[in-house]
Amino acid sequence: MGPIIGMSPDKKSEIPGMPEERTGLRGVCGMGTLPEAECASSPLATSVDRTEGDEELTNLNWLHENLLQNFTLGGPEAQPSASPLLDIEGDYGSEQGPSGTPPHDRVGHAVKSKPPFSFSLLIYMAIEQSPRKSLPVKDIYGWILEHFPYFSNAPTGWKNSVRHNLSLNKCFRKVDRSLGKANGKGSLWCVDPEYRPNLIQALKKQHFPAAHAFCTPPSDIDAATAMMLLNSAPGCINLTSLTGNSDVPLDLSRPDSVLVSSDPKQDHNYSSMALQRCSSRSSSSSLSSLDEEGCEHAQSIRAGSEGFHSEEDMDLWDEKGVQLPPLRRPAPIKWPIRKRARHEIKVELDEELKEAAGSLLHLAGIRSCTEGSKRKSTKHHRK
DNA sequence: GTAAGCCTAAACACGG
């Protein structure tokens, strides 16, 4: 998901809070693709101590053992404080990780890195969390600064990027000032309802790539549990409200819960590529280890989650419970798999999903760190 | 190699 999250590698080293030593995470791909997931089983780099100073930390074992140790999906010992969202936002700039990780380890550096959201999503979150669902540019700056202290030390160019996004991105609309703020400079900006579903989906995808990448089947409660943790974690962004319904939490177990407009063109200059990458990467995920039927199964689910070319209408509801214009719902998924075979696949899939989702959940939290490292690594590799 | 999307920087215009 490079471009969405990252920034020019040349600039990275100039950014305060992004020390070069974080390149030790390079290769720990933010999206948890299969190669990385496979690396997780590697016997190498099994602890922070072991990887300390190891510039070639190229697998997920570090994540498993140092991030996941306090976060067991759906388990009784699940700790909301270890929510990846907390990693992303709540502890940005803090010296200590949410799960008590020492300040000198890489998590501490990760929280100071760039948020794993595109500017579009940052703006969207800021606007949606405002009481009036509209904000002047200045308040958008403020919200971003408040929630992502990374920007407080970042070069001022990010404000330019925010304005650039507001102007260029069709998802955002300028509101007549007479309708909004009475005084002050500039206009109010709000989210165009027409594009809100796109933003919502991107937020879901970008924030919680694991569940969507693997398109969790209904039996997989872990994804939903994890999302519940995301939303319940103190200091975290209220994702349920951002994703369109404050009453019904985002149900990741439903493939159709992530649908957006039937018209892919609506995506415009918005981060559809992120979505494509999520789904495409899922094709190389652990699902690929399934047999043909399993692949068909997985593809059916993926098709449902993408939902761009389906036939049936679906309903979306905004945060006020107002029904949005009907969007497309994917055709009902047919399961050509025999009951027993399906069950076996399901069990296998569940196990892999649990493992992968756990990894990816935390990857979401440190993705900003790892993405940068990955970029740098890639660039270095190219050279 | 190409296309698409995002990020960043810069320049310019406008208004308070």
Add this chain to the structure above:
DNA sequence: ACCGTGTTTAGGCTTA
């Protein structure tokens, strides 16, 4: 004149 805001353009980067 200064500053903040809004728009536009250009270049670079990454991924499919």
